[in-house]
Ligand SMILES: Nc1ncnc2c1ncn2[C@@H]1O[C@H](COP(=O)(O)OP(=O)(O)OP(=O)(O)O)[C@@H](O)[C@H]1O
């Protein structure tokens with residue numbers, strides 16, 4: 001009884017600063033773990049981080065605002081192309097390129113948000129697909145900017161802070177990516193726990209009720225789309241910076257759909273869910289597709305079905321359960 | 335006559351060909367307590383939807399403190415102090431009880447634009463949501479998830495959100511319906527203790543509650559306002575008895 005009351009008394013916001021510190025510690029630990037597990041495959045890990053940013057970005061609009069979208073890669077891909085072009089035009093400072101990606105993403109996010117959040121349900125979903133397909137078609141057509149189906153290549157960013165060059169083993173790129181992910185993650189934790197973040201969740205729960213407490217729903221959703229655009233844009237920028245090429249796949253429908261699958265796998269509506277989902281999916285894909293190139297999609301399908309059946313709120317809900325148990329066991333000890 | 339806070343002028347609302355509200359006019363002044371009664375399907379909730387801005391009337395106008403708000407979005411009406419609760423509770427299910435109320439407080443104070451700070455920690459916000467929850471006797475549930483609440487407790491929370499918005503005009507759609515007696519007495523107490531200067535329009539089927547609460551009664555039947563006046567007169571009104579009160583009025587006369 002008293003135990004229960006104690007748990008109830010601990011609302012997350014009061015542990016705000018430790019929550020952020022925990023996020024820093026966990027992202028750094030994951031970064032170190034990745035480095036130890038895949039020392040020869042840092043390119044895979046940097047790609048994983050870049051996609052993780054896309055999934056986090058998607059979580060902001062889908063998980064936190066309830067917006068149904070299958071066109072989110074448009075944000076990611078357009079930013080990657082813009083960053084690629086900026087670099088080819090001679091602006092090669094990686095931090096500047098990150099900023100360029102963030103701005104391009106913000107613009108894409110705001111434009112998508114203005115269109116997509118006007119609608120609800122199926123029309124919204126279809127519109128998001130249409131926006132995505134439009135961008136993909138444009139990327140294919142405007143080959144002077146995108147390289148068409150050959151992709152945009154030859155992107156070679158300069159040194160970070162003018163000191164650390166991107167090396168062929170991808171070490172610099174990896175450390176850079178982990179640092180970016182960490183910063184973005186901590187900032188996003190603040191945003192989703194802010195009054196604005198709470199309001200977005202309220203809108204997702206019941207938009208009429210939110211209106212009846214005075215909320216302006218549409219501008220709020222568009223703003224969150226803008227924030228999401230920044231995050232997705234940073235993801236796209238990392239992709240361009242680390243791989244040196246941007247292909248049509250980065251704007252494609254499949255990228256959007258896969259991001260949604262990762263989000264659902266990990267748990268939509270939780271930043272931890274987005275993080276876990278994209279890591280588990282991509283590591284799984286990495287191993288299984290290498291072991292069995294023909295049937296790996298089947299196995300991914302099986303994994304998804306299992307998660308949807310046994311943990312419909314995503315892998316993160318299992319984690320929460322586990323953490324809760326551990327915490328109460330620890331607390332019971334003197 | 336006190337200053338009119340809410341005024342309806344010839345409001346009609348149709349769905350397809352069906353007139354659910356038919357040429358309704360009335361006004362409610364500062365500090366007034368008005369009950370809106372009528373049989374099921376009479377159009378009471380629809381009228382509240384029109385007033386609150388969820389529906390745009392087919393004809394007529396809604397005025398709030400002298401200003402025509404018929405074309406204004408819901409949020410502008412809320413800012414002007416027009417607050418409603420729902421016949422069937424609507425809450426933010428993924429938030430805690432405290433967050434539900436705190437969000438209303440922060441929205442009222444214009445804090446929901448804030449995208450980078452911790453919301454619940456501000457002492458002024460905290461004081462207000464604690465008070466609203468305390469008024470309805472659910473302060474001990476503050477950190478519960480809404481989905482863990484019993485229905486009666488959810489009704490209390492719905493009203494707490496309304497109170498936290500500091501209404502000038504409060505529309506209550508059957509606040510005590512479906513609520514166990516323990517909680518309904520909390521609701522009645524809270525309604526009794528509302529600031530005396532606000533205008534309250536309450537839809538209610540429980541006539542004992544109506545007589546206790548209202549200084550004026552509006553009766554809606556088939557979308558038309560068939561009576562408005564003193565609660566004492568309503569039981570004598572032939573049409574009202576026929577349309578709605580029936581046995582209740584007879585019982586009252588008998589006793
Ligand atoms: N959005 C809508 N579209 C079509 N018809 C509607 C709509 N909303 C309400 N109605 C109809 O309008 C009529 C009045 O409904 P309303 O909910 O206003 O009644 P009420 O007086 O609140 O009844 P109750 O006492 O049962 O709550 C009903 O016949 C209902 O079916």
Ligand SMILES: [Mg+2]
Nearest residue numbers: 378379380421
């Ligand atoms: Mg009703």
